[in-house]
Amino acid sequence: MAVSDRWHRRDPETGKRVRSDRYGRGKRWEVRWWDERKVQRRRAFDHREDAEAFDARLKMSPTERATVRTVAEQWESWIGARAGLKPSTLHGYRRLWRAELEPRWGGRRMSSLRHGELAEWVGELAARSPATARQAKTVLSGVLRSAVADGALQADPTAGISVRAPRADVRPLTVDQVRRLAEECAPHQLVVWVLACTGMRFGEMAALRVDSLDARRRRLRVARNLTSAGGRLVEAMPKNGRSRDVPVPRWLVEQLVEQSAGRAPGEPLLTTRAGGPWRLSSWKRIWVGEGDRPGARQRAGLPDVRTHDLRHTAASWMIESGANVKAVQTALGHQTATMTMDLYAHLFEDGLDSVGDRIDALTR
Structure with a gap:
């Protein structure tokens, strides 16, 4: 551990102090030390006093x-x-x-x-x-x-x-409510329907590409998540770190095929008016509104509905259609089935009557 001057060095021939290649660039004073994992680290300072104070602390005992x-x-x-x-x-x-x-x-x-x-x-x-x-x-x-x-x-x-942890506020929507929201989001109604029918997260929807759609199998491949960090778009793996295929209704597949016709495989599947990928901030201007202009949810008569409620809606529709907890977990990309049950146990309980009816019909 020692304080060094990054702007000067010793001439090996004369021993005199001369300017280094770094002279006048960046912070002048530097402290180097070995951490507990035997990795050499360094930190630069503008002022020598700060560097010396830091070096002195490094030399102290842990106490x-x-x-x-x-x-x-x-x-x-x-x-x-x-x-x-x-x-x-x-x-x-x-x-x-x-x-x-x-x-x-x-x-x-x-x-x-x-x-x-x-x-x-x-x-x-x-x-x-x-x-x-x-x-x-x-x-x-x-x-x-x-x-x-x-x-x-x-x-x-x-x-x-x-x-x-606050209890998740699960508010699934009816088909009629989703339809009203989609109409008010025109010409971006497919965004609403994809979120409501597949349950994918907004960032996962934004990261979909044209080749994410397998029209023959009626599946969308969720392999990426797109978020905004520091004003720029960042692509990463989905939240649970794994890719997954989610089922898509036949009529929605047909509309996705139609609107992506003639576009390159790597282009965004669902785009803004400008043709680029969605940012949550751009979507909020449509969903919530901007300034005095009401958003789609207000115009649809559902002023408190969140975009994330479309994910809960998808879970509700899956359960209502008879999907088991493992299938719902896979479609939503939850880490465990326990997480799915913690969120949607009451919806599975609501479906017990229909299960009884199906068993009754099966055994007659």
Whole structure:
């Protein structure tokens, strides 16, 4: 561990200090060190004093380091070790850090954090948004657990703090309601019908290509997910990390074939007016509206319906048509059948009467 000047070097012949090839570019002072995994790391600074202070902390014992290391410093280490995550996930972590964690905890020394104040903070967030509270607590816990693993903190003060997950609000729609929504979204009604009939996520629909459609088998291949991160579109695997084929009604296959005729296999299957792939922000302008202009859901008389309700609708229709929980899990891309049951158990229960009727007809 040592502080080096990136802008200067020693001439091997004269021993004099001369300008390096990096002179005047980037941060001048650099600290290099070996971490606990025997990997050499480096960090650059604008000012020598900051570099020397950082170097001094690296030379401290774990106990000494814990008394001065801040949450923000540990955050940099934690997020830097997660470069392999999806860009959209990293973007979400950084946005959450800037909005919720950094203003409250960034400048605090980790050794000064107390379980009680952290629990109170999580409770305040939960009162505003349980989802945000759960995500913020997860990220902060990850940062502090990494400090424990590095030997810079004795224990994670967020241990034992939990946020009760809000019960999913499942609101399936009727065929008539979906039809009204699709009509109000014209000329993009196929987006509504694909979401409502297949149950795929919006990003999965946006990533569909012309060659994702197998018209003979009446299947759509869900192999990618398209999201926006930092203003640019990012393509990744579906949420559960696996591709899947989802069934499509015959009439919908026919319309998809018709509207994609003559287009290249790699082009988006469902496009905006400009012919490009969908972004959620673009869809919201149609679905929710913009400014004083009402959106499709208001015009359809369903002002509170979310786009995600079309996914619940697909699950409802699958169950009503007699699909078992494993088939529904596969179609929706859930990680486990338990997840499917947790969300839709009441819909399966609603179908018990029809099951009884079918058995009655079978055994007569």
